[in-house]
Amino acid sequence: xxxxxxxxxxxxxxxxxxxxxxxxxxxxxxxxxxxxxxxxxxxxxxxxxxxxxxxxxxxxxxxxxxxxxxxxxxxxxxxxxxxxxxxxxxxxxxxxxxxxxxx
Numbered sequence: 001x002x003x004x005x006x007x008x009x010x011x012x013x014x015x016x017x018x019x020x021x022x023x024x025x026x027x028x029x030x031x032x033x034x035x036x037x038x039x040x041x042x043x044x045x046x047x048x049x050x051x052x053x054x055x056x057x058x059x060x061x062x063x064x065x066x067x068x069x070x071x072x073x074x075x076x077x078x079x080x081x082x083x084x085x086x087x088x089x090x091x092x093x094x095x096x097x098x099x100x101x102x103x
Contacts, residue, residue, distance in 0.1 A: 004101040005031040007075035008083060011067045012036070013060070015085035016043040023051045025088035029097055030081060036071040044085075 008030040012019065023033065033053035037045060038060040048055050058070045072080060079101050083089075089097070 004079055005077035006079045006081050006097070006101060007032045007034055007077040008081050009034045009068070009071035009075055010036070010083055010085060011038060011058075011064070011071060012040065012044050012048070012085050013038040014040050014042045014044060016040075016047055018086040019044055019047045020050075022083060022085050022088055023048070023053075025090075026081065026083065026094075027051060029089075029094055031077050032075070034071050034074045036067055036074075038067055 006029060008026055010033070012035050033048070033051055035045075035048045035053045035055045036058045037055055038058050045055055054074060056070065056074060058067055060067070068082070071082075081097065
């Protein structure tokens with residue numbers, strides 16, 4: 001049996017302040033990073049590219065669920081992890097996710 005894989009799905013707009021810290025916190029457990037960008041005018045996309053993220057532009061229509069569903073549509077792995085750019089996983093969170101997906 002192969003090891004379960006994880007897609008990180010995220011909506012972002014002008015998140016250059018937080019994005020790198022977030023992605024650094026999960027890069028060891030995710031197999032792909034999906035970023036749905038809803039109109040960034042800062043370095044958000046460039047930061048995402050450093051992590052080899054798959055970036056999709058999505059016109060903001062005042063509907064978080066529409067943007068979230070767009071991100072989920074592009075996920076190709078066994079499991080999906082949804083985070084906001086200002087969230088980070090600590091060691092305990094990473095350990096818990098690894099245990100959950102492997103059970």
